[in-house]
Amino acid sequence: MTHKKTKIYMGCMLALVSVFGLYNFTIYADDDAQYKTPLSEKALHGQALWQQNNCFSCHQLYGLGGYLGPDLTNVFSAENKGPEYIKAFLNSGVKTMPKFRFSEAEKEALTTFLKEVDASGYYPNYNATITPDGWVTIEYKNEKSQE
């Protein structure tokens, strides 16, 4: 490669890297992308129980986890389900789900964890609109808790 060609080549590379950098900045530095739902003290206790008792080995949250049992992301707000429904499952044991011996406080903590996970979004989330310029707007549950 001649010296001049190398310069042009380097110039093009620099331009590409800059455009890529700018592109990433506009996507990831977007304030709208900051949807936070911090867990309460009680929910954190529930999360610890969730981990210690390997609930995730059979259940998924947002599609991640084992597949022996159903996804529990929105079990709290699902029609005909909710806190009492969740608690009923915990100590009874059904099919392959083991029987746990949680105290009332532990059941409450796990239910609170599932409630706050539920409040953070939808899974699966099919409520998306694609604008003509190619952006996708997804419906978030926690959008209003931003202020």
Ligand code: HEC
């Ligand atoms: C060995 C696998 C396994 C483990 C571990 C397990 N589950 Fe389950 N769970 C299941 C299965 C299978 C079902 C579905 C039972 C049915 O529909 O009859 C279920 C159902 C449920 C349901 C009802 C879901 C619905 O939408 O109907 C809840 C709530 C639940 N489990 C919570 C938990 C929690 C919390 C833990 C941890 C403390 C846990 N499970 C641990 C297998 C498991």
